[in-house]
Amino acid sequence: MFNQTDQMPVIRRIAIVGSGMAGLSAALLLQEQNHEVTIFEKSRGPGGRMAAKRVAGGSVDIGAQYFTIRNPAFSAFLNRYAEGSFRPWPGRFGYQTTSGQWEPFPQETRYVGAPRMTAITRGLSTAADVQAQTRIYSLVRQGQQWLLNDTDGESYGPFDAVIVTAPPAQTRDMFSNSRLTALSDQMQDHVSHIQPCWATAVYFRQALEQPYDGMRCQNPILDWIANNSSKPGRDDSGQWWVLHATPQWSREHENTSADKVSAAMIEAFKKVTGVTVCPDDWISHRWLYAKSSPTEQPGFRWYGDQRIGLAGDWLSGGRVEGAFNSASGLVAHMLAD
Ligand SMILES: Cc1cc2nc3c(=O)[nH]c(=O)nc-3n(C[C@H](O)[C@H](O)[C@H](O)COP(=O)(O)OP(=O)(O)OC[C@H]3O[C@@H](n4cnc5c(N)ncnc54)[C@H](O)[C@@H]3O)c2cc1C
Known part of the structure; x- marks a missing residue:
């Protein structure tokens, strides 16, 4: 679905929440496949916990x-x-x-x-489109696509897919604000770790x-x-x-x-x-x-029916390299999906 072939170039617009190692890696890897990516970051600059x-x-x-x-x-x-x-x-x-x-x-x-x-x-962010000081509050369905609302009431999109790389508690809150109850419930165990x-x-x-x-x-x-x-x-x-x-x-x-x-x-x-x-x-x-702390480490999550992906260190070993591995695993899966 996300793949680009010589016969049928498909350019998707993808939103990423968070500009730590996971978010930046996912953005740059998707851009290599000609997808249009916007990163939303709540802080003044990129980096997350590489601070x-x-x-x-x-x-x-x-x-x-x-x-x-x-x-x-x-x-x-x-x-x-x-x-x-x-x-x-x-x-x-x-x-x-x-x-x-x-x-x-x-x-x-x-x-x-x-x-x-x-x-x-x-360095990574110079090749990415990072919209800083934008805290995403919720995701709103618009047909097959997503709009992202920030905490100031601004709306962005539509996007064909959303990748969330925020830590589990912030991801859970975003899903809960979006009335994505099943996804929000699934975050609970990760939040406690x-x-x-x-x-x-x-x-x-x-x-x-x-x-x-x-x-x-x-x-x-x-x-x-x-x-x-x-x-x-x-x-x-x-x-x-x-x-x-x-x-x-x-x-x-x-x-x-x-x-x-x-x-x-x-x-x-x-x-x-x-x-x-x-x-x-x-x-x-x-x-x-x-x-x-050690918990289930699936690498990433991809909810194909909703076109929502999750990446971050907490899904893959809890470290900087894990954040990259998580993002690259998710992108490879999306491209193959
Ligand atoms: C004290 C400490 C020591 C560490 N030591 C090491 C170490 O020595 N070696 C090592 O490999 N790892 C270490 N780590 C872990 C490492 O920092 C992380 O594994 C890695 O940086 C995580 O990257 P990430 O992209 O998954 O998440 P993050 O870096 O947390 O990025 C998530 C981003 O999402 C943003 N965000 C959250 N909510 C929203 C929202 N609603 N809207 C918009 N943006 C949002 C955040 O501001 C953040 O920028 C340490 C971490 C800490 C805190």
């Missing part, structure tokens, strides 16, 4: 820390659309055993956006000496700490570190003030690293929908 926060002297990666490129198709895709925007992170990576000892992680190439994580999605994450970035004017640049911790508060300044392309004077709280602690402190959260996370950081000095600056960010 960076501006701080004094530069920026810090507050969401995804690094990503893998195991799928050759992902490698080819990034080189096609975002060449020069990502580099290997030649850091030292370790994890803490339950007895508190530190062990090095097995060697694997870890990639980051350079000079910040958002460089990749900025999404975990929050408090992230705090801390700045030290004097660089710290630590054995690792990325550390998976055994600590009731901290899950991960990383020396953001050790990533390629950062030009910080001093050092920015990024601390991620555990899902459980983040859940328990979902409504705690950012000041209290950063104070507790900084104390935990000092305990984990043995650092005694206090940071010179810090900033915290709460992710309500950070990562999915």
Whole structure:
């Protein structure tokens, strides 16, 4: 139905909700088949959870820390659309055993956006039509097609198909607002598996000496700490570190003030690293929908009778590369349908 053949070129108009890795990948792969694609993004810019926060002297990666490129198709895709925007992170990576000892992680190439994580999605978005600051509220049937309504009452379309790449809770709400009750009900289990994450970035004017640049911790508060300044392309004077709280602690402190959260996370950081000095600056960010805990991973969903597709990391491993795999799987399925 979506395929383009030499005999019968079929150009479809497709709407995508969300401009994270999944949404951008789906858009660019569909455009390669000559479909017309518009992405709607609620935030000011593309990227989703591949996010960076501006701080004094530069920026810090507050969401995804690094990503893998195991799928050759992902490698080819990034080189096609975002060449020069990502580099290997030649850091030292370790994890803490339950007895508190530190062990090095097995060697694997870890990639980051350079000079910040958002460089990749900025690169991808230059070839896509992204309508930013547009929060889609509902989908409305118009014959065989869809109109998309945003929260300001604007209407877009009609589109022949819609791909939703928002996290499960936002997707469920959109379906519920659209009276797509069966689809909204199917989201419930995925919604319950999404975990929050408090992230705090801390700045030290004097660089710290630590054995690792990325550390998976055994600590009731901290899950991960990383020396953001050790990533390629950062030009910080001093050092920015990024601390991620555990899902459980983040859940328990979902409504705690950012000041209290950063104070507790900084104390935990000092305990984990043995650092005694206090940071010179810090900033915290709460992710309500950070990562999915293991659940059913179908890769993507395609409701052919309604021409609605779902893609996103939560359907395929919960990581950046999973978001691409999900989107490329969905597009291949749509083209073959
Ligand atoms: C703290 C943290 C640490 C992480 N660490 C890593 C890591 O080290 N390695 C790794 O591989 N992955 C990591 N991840 C996961 C990684 O960020 C995600 O897997 C990936 O970025 C998901 O991409 P996505 O396109 O599926 O979703 P998203 O990036 O969430 O994109 C969804 C987009 O939809 C938009 N949206 C939502 N609702 C609407 C609406 N109604 N209308 C319009 N737009 C809407 C959102 O604004 C967002 O831009 C981490 C995530 C977090 C939060």
